[in-house]
Amino acid sequence: MVVSLQLGSLIAPAYACGCGAMVVDRNSRMTVDRETSAVGWDGSTEQIVMQLTVRGDAPEAAWIMPVPHRATVELGDAAVFSELETLTAPVRETRHYFWPRSGDWPFGGPDNTSGDAAAPSAAAPVGVVGRERLGPFDVARLTATDPTALEGWLTDNGFDLPDRLSTALRPYVEKKWEYVAIRLAPQEKGGPLLGRLDPLRLRFASDELVYPMRLSRLATTPQSLGLYVLADHRMEPRGTIGGQRPEVTYAGRVDTGGDSGEYPALGALTGGKPVFVTALSQSFPRPELIDGDHELRAAAADTPYRTTYYRDELLTVGPFPAWVLSLLGGAVVVVVAVLLVLRA
Known part of the structure; x- marks a missing residue:
């Protein structure tokens, strides 16, 4: 089982939306403030649990997700995201140093500095292979042999297919992928x-x-992009796909099915088996350079890592700096030695 978590943002009228595309009416605006996706894979089946936080004046929207094979859709468990966030949160530790630094007595006031460790093919151009109502969602599972053929479904549901989106979908059509098209509407x-x-x-x-x-x-x-990957081993992307080099912010083995029941939603997702968690972070300063999809593979070694934020403090003994006491102690030793020599 492999699971990843992706966080992204979008301000309309851009149509990108993390792993999918959001389409709104031309007279409306929508901001996807946060997109969280948990992706799982057991070697033959992949699953994606996705949650959007949106704002704007759009009364409805359409979200399109390309998938390599026929997909089933159901409501997911929001607890997966909070458990993953808690599991991989950075830790904070205090590091002590001996000799005074700038800002310490006698060079100045208290030291308030700290260091942070950076952490489908079908006979017709479009076929509706399934449609269901899930909570506030009207879900349609589509096949398509031509990206422009999606325009028919979007038009029937009150949307226009942007030309840029039609062009961007072409690589998925050439690979015979299918789509999950979801009509989003407010509960009120x-x-x-x-x-x-x-x-x-x-x-x-x-x-x-x-x-x-x-x-x-x-x-x-x-x-x-933030990826939280749960697998048998530490995971890594095969390439940068046009962004900056991905950074590891957490790596370690976790028992999601332990007796403590600390991560019940993750345990349900992974079957309760121990997994190795890898958290990755990546930036795309120029998203137009993105040239593919992320493919994940096992890393060369299961090296553990955790992002740690350090606060540096001067080492003290009670209210006194340790370096002052050490100098006083050294001076006492010297005085005693001199007195002993003089006495001899």
Whole structure:
């Protein structure tokens, strides 16, 4: 089982939205303040649990997600995200130093500095292979042999397919991927889409762990990506796909099915088996350079790591700096030695 968590942001009218694309009415605006996705893979089946936090004046929107094979869709468990966040949170520690630094007595006042460790193919151009209502979502599972054919479904649901999105979808069509198209509507009819939406869980067959990122190249502002990966071993992306080099912020083995029951949602997702957790962070200053999807593989070694924020403090003994006491002690030793010599 492999799980990753992705955080991203989007300001309309850019149509990128992390691992999918958001389409709103041309007269509306929408901001996806936060996108959180948990992605799992057991070697043959991949699953994505995604939750959006949105704001704006759009009364409804359409979200399109490319998938390599036929997908099933159901509501997900929001507790997965809070458990992952708690599990991989940085730790804070205090480091002591002996000799005074700038700001310490006698060079100045108290030291307030601290150091941080940085951490589908089908006979027709578009086929609706399934449609269901899940909470506030109207979910349609589509096949498509031409990206522009999605325009029909979007038009029937009151949306227009942007030309840039049609072009960006072409690589997925060439690989015969399918789509999950979701119509988002507010729970109160007539109001705008606001706040944190219910999470959705997608599952589909896949012979490799791939996280669709290609549509993020449509974004007009810098994008950020956070991946929390749960697997048998430490995981890493095969490449940078046009962004900065991914950084590891956490790596370690965790028992999600322990007797303490500390992570019940993760245990349900991973089958309660011990897993190795790898947290990755990546920035995309120029999203137009994104040239593919993220493919994850096992790293060469299961080296543990955790982001740690350090606060440096002067070593003291009670209210006195240790270096002062050591100098006083040394002076006493010298005086005693001199007196003994004189006495001899």
